[in-house]
Amino acid sequence: MLNLAWVRTFLALVEHKSFRSAAGQLQLAQPTVSQQLRKLEQQLGVVLLTRSRLGCAPTPAAVAFIPYAESLVRIHQRAIAAVQRGEQRIGASSNVGIYVLQPYLKTYLDGRDLASFDIAIDRNPAIAQKLSDSEIDVAVMEWWDKRPGFQWKEWRREPREDVRTARLQRAARREIHKEELATLVLLGGETGTGTGHLLDTYFRPGEPGPQISALQLGSTEAVKQAVKAGLGISLVLRSAVAEEVASGSLRAIPVKPELSKDIFVIWRGIGTAAVPPFVTHLTRSNPPTSPAACD
Numbered sequence: 001m002l003n004l005a006w007v008r009t010f011l012a013l014v015e016h017k018s019f020r021s022a023a024g025q026l027q028l029a030q031p032t033v034s035q036q037l038r039k040l041e042q043q044l045g046v047v048l049l050t051r052s053r054l055g056c057a058p059t060p061a062a063v064a065f066i067p068y069a070e071s072l073v074r075i076h077q078r079a080i081a082a083v084q085r086g087e088q089r090i091g092a093s094s095n096v097g098i099y100v101l102q103p104y105l106k107t108y109l110d111g112r113d114l115a116s117f118d119i120a121i122d123r124n125p126a127i128a129q130k131l132s133d134s135e136i137d138v139a140v141m142e143w144w145d146k147r148p149g150f151q152w153k154e155w156r157r158e159p160r161e162d163v164r165t166a167r168l169q170r171a172a173r174r175e176i177h178k179e180e181l182a183t184l185v186l187l188g189g190e191t192g193t194g195t196g197h198l199l200d201t202y203f204r205p206g207e208p209g210p211q212i213s214a215l216q217l218g219s220t221e222a223v224k225q226a227v228k229a230g231l232g233i234s235l236v237l238r239s240a241v242a243e244e245v246a247s248g249s250l251r252a253i254p255v256k257p258e259l260s261k262d263i264f265v266i267w268r269g270i271g272t273a274a275v276p277p278f279v280t281h282l283t284r285s286n287p288p289t290s291p292a293a294c295d
Contacts, residue, residue: 087117124142
């Protein structure tokens with residue numbers, strides 16, 4: 001087992017590039033810092049730092065070890081906070097955390113200590129990794145690979161809709177059919193994105209599908225602004241455009257048959273492990289109301 005004190009010393013040396021400065025931060029004697037680094041290097045079987053007149057510098061082995069060392073320290077801090085203060089840390093994929101989860105967070109946090117709760121919003125793969133690394137307690141994501149050691153529930157199904165600028169095609173339309181969708185050019189939805197994956201499953205292999213614009217916009221907010229500017233149309237979560245549809249700056253048209261994405265809530269545990277309070281809140285809460293998509 002790696003000694004956490006030695007790992008902290010290693011990270012302090014990487015940060016300060018000086019044994020004297022690292023010793024000052026750690027409140028240790030400089031020989032103790034040198035000894036702890038030497039023991040860590042012996043345990044790993046590699047040289048981690050090289051010394052020169054300019055200080056110390058990480059070796060390639062140290063560069064590879066740094067993210068794991070930082071993760072060990074974070075997990076240690078998370079374990080203490082969870083046991084001593086009952087802290088919960090929630091992770092959410094970007095669209096879920098920005099557009100779907102916020103009303104549920106508000107109702108959950110009413111009357112609770114805000115200092116005992118934290119949320120991380122990131123890409124789906126990053127949130128899944130944080131959950132696996134015990135850096136978060138609960139994840140709310142647009143996909144889940146059902147890896148062992150976790151429990152999960154399908155929390156809700158979120159429709160995706162054809163979104164276009166209010167200036168485009170003012171004629172009232174209540175829906176767009178799959179056959180027409182296949183003829184369109186869409187902003188967003190490139191390979192590797194959630195929308196791209198959804199389209200791959202919505203259209204059968206060999207079946208014609210929509211063309212994806214060459215514009216690489218990178219986020220739902222960027223896509224919405226591009227649609228408002230008249231650069232094209234897109235497919236986004238209904239919740240992501242509720243305010244724009246209500247204000248009239250965008251139009252959202254449902255796709256038929258329904259094009260929707262399942263959202264999952266996942267937590268660590270197997271068998272009869274206790275369900276975290278936040279999971280119970282999510283699964284028992286009534287969905288907050290939001291403006292309906294309309295012309």
